[in-house]
Amino acid sequence: MTKTGDVTPPLAIAGAGIGGLTAALALQRQGHEVVVLDRAEQLSEVGAGLQLSPNACSVLDELGLLGTLEPFAYSPDCLQIRSGKSGDLLAKVQLGNYLKQRHGHPYWVVHRADLQGALLKRVQETPGITVQLGAEVTDLASTSFDNLSCTYMQGGQKQSLSCRALIGADGVWSKTRRLIPDHGNAKFSGQVAYRATIPVEKVPPRWTGDSGLWLHQASHLVHYQIRGGKELNIVALAREDWQDETWSAPADKTALLHLFKDWPADVRNLLALPDRWLKWALCSVAGDGPWTHGHVALLGDAAHAMLPFMAQGAAMAIEDAAILARHLPASVDNIPAALRAYERQRKPRATRIQGRSFQNAKTFHMSGLPGFARDTVLRLSSPRSLSAKFDDIYGWKPAG
Ligand SMILES: Cc1cc2nc3c(=O)[nH]c(=O)nc-3n(C[C@H](O)[C@H](O)[C@H](O)COP(=O)(O)OP(=O)(O)OC[C@H]3O[C@@H](n4cnc5c(N)ncnc54)[C@H](O)[C@@H]3O)c2cc1C
Structure with missing residues (x-):
């Protein structure tokens, strides 16, 4: 395990969005200290609806968040598909209780701010996780083999944080992505x-x-x-x-x-x-590009932002967070290898769903x-x- 003196440095997460906050909770459960840095001065109400399908809810259930979220959620019985030309009903897709029974977890739609608010509240109640706002992550520097520091700008000043690894959960226009050679732009x-x-x-x-x-x-x-x-x-x-x-x-x-x-x-x-x-x-963001490099890994939109035609963007960020944490127990010695194993496990699924959303963009x-x-x-x-x-x-x- 990497140590500076007697203190084990935290994991740094860039981005207190849906993926970053979920990862903070999941990684803390694995025994890590976590520092989440977000460039926003405050986590605002900006945004609108998100789909939380049973796959995402199964992760939120593991984190004990479903009860907190339920009052803010809505569970429609069906999706009605209609022609935008004639207004005719073309089909119905069964959701609601049917999906809950089929997959064991609910199908919900929520306001992004309510989901982020529930995650943030739990993060703030959890010892071992710190959130710093107004902190824009810019770099990860290595001063010696086992001494990494994440660089960020806060209040116009360059700051640095000693850390074991940097998780880039900084969304579709990620800056952390620039630390991964050969990863393309949004x-x-x-x-x-x-x-x-x-x-x-x-x-x-x-x-x-x-x-x-x-x-x-x-x-x-x-x-x-x-x-x-x-x-x-x-x-x-x-x-x-x-x-x-x-x-x-x-x-x-x-x-x-x-x-x-x-x-x-x-x-x-x-x-x-x-x-x-x-x-x-x-x-x-092309999900088949590299997601990891040394002690840096991307998750969520930073790695594979998808068009919203499968309504799986938030769910994939939540899944990534859960699987990243499974590969990264606090006792892990070889962090780069653990991050690569996370990438190997997640990439096929994320790119497949990204491909389906591109296909739906044409079909719709x-x-x-x-x-x-x-x-x-x-x-x-x-x-x-x-x-x-x-x-x-x-x-x-x-x-x-
Ligand atoms: C303000 C906002 C509103 C949104 N509203 C909706 C919505 O209503 N419906 C919808 O479908 N999708 C919305 N999205 C996108 C949706 O949240 C994501 O597609 C999905 O949840 C995947 O989440 P993520 O954690 O990968 O990224 P996001 O949820 O986008 O979170 C990224 C976070 O990283 C922070 N950040 C960016 N750059 C840096 C940096 N260099 N250093 C530190 N922090 C950084 C951002 O401030 C943000 O908090 C919104 C995103 C944001 C940021």
Whole structure:
């Protein structure tokens, strides 16, 4: 074990997002001291809905977090898939209790801020984990064989932290990724997500209950309830040549309604309801590039940011965190080898799901004959058979 004097240095985690906080909890359970550094001055309410499928919930269950999260979660019975052209119902996918019984853990949708808040609260209650905000990680330096230090900027000053390893959980625009030779940059997909949340009492009842996925040429719409059912989360995705490295850019409702001008009137009425829309440029990071180098490892979006067409971005970060911790008990001697073993285990699954989200990006936006064929297959499929297509994803458990 690496020691400086009598003190074992902590593991440093860059990023107090969903993956970083989950990793802090999982690694602390393995006996590590952990320091989480996030560049944000405060962990804000920015963001909207996230899917927590049974695979993610199985990790949160191990960490004892499901009870804390439940009041903030919503569990829709079904996903209704509709045509964004005609408004017709094409198919239903069974979710809710059906998935809970099938996989042993719930299927929830939550506000990202509620999930991050629950993780942060648990982190702050856990001895051995420290969170430092306003701390932007820039480098990992090695002063001698077993003396590593993570460099970060805080309050305009360069600081350093002695550590055993650096885990880069710093999201799609990761700086830690630059410490891994040959790992590429985030790539813009040419698509933008407009997002808004609105109290459910302000929307007609037809938009509540089941989740919705509406498919149209070059655009689609997703909606579901979050915050224990109190708010409706709306995501409208379309092609747009706009790029920005932020989750909080204000969006112009008129521009959104123009992008959705061919959609049914009741959808356009829904889109007109929220006062405030945000928009994000959808980017991905090639998951088949290297994730580790020496004492640095990436997880979550930093390693393999995916388009949200499988709604598995947060779940994959949570899975990564659980598996990283399994490879990294506090007694580990060869940290680089342990990090490589984590990468070997996680990469096939993360890249497979990333590939499915790229495929869905094409399928969701089909038109003409391919779109007609897709809709016909959907109409002929039963809710349970469509749900079963996700068994390999939702049935995953951290213990294997
Ligand atoms: C503010 C915000 C809002 C989001 N809202 C949504 C949403 O509503 N719906 C959705 O599907 N996805 C959202 N995402 C993305 C989603 O959280 C991730 O796709 C997914 O959860 C994977 O999580 P992650 O831990 O890999 O990265 P993230 O959850 O993105 O977390 C990355 C963290 O790293 C921090 N960071 C970045 N660079 C550095 C650095 N150099 N040093 C230290 N810290 C750094 C960031 O401040 C952030 O807290 C959001 C991300 C952020 C940061």
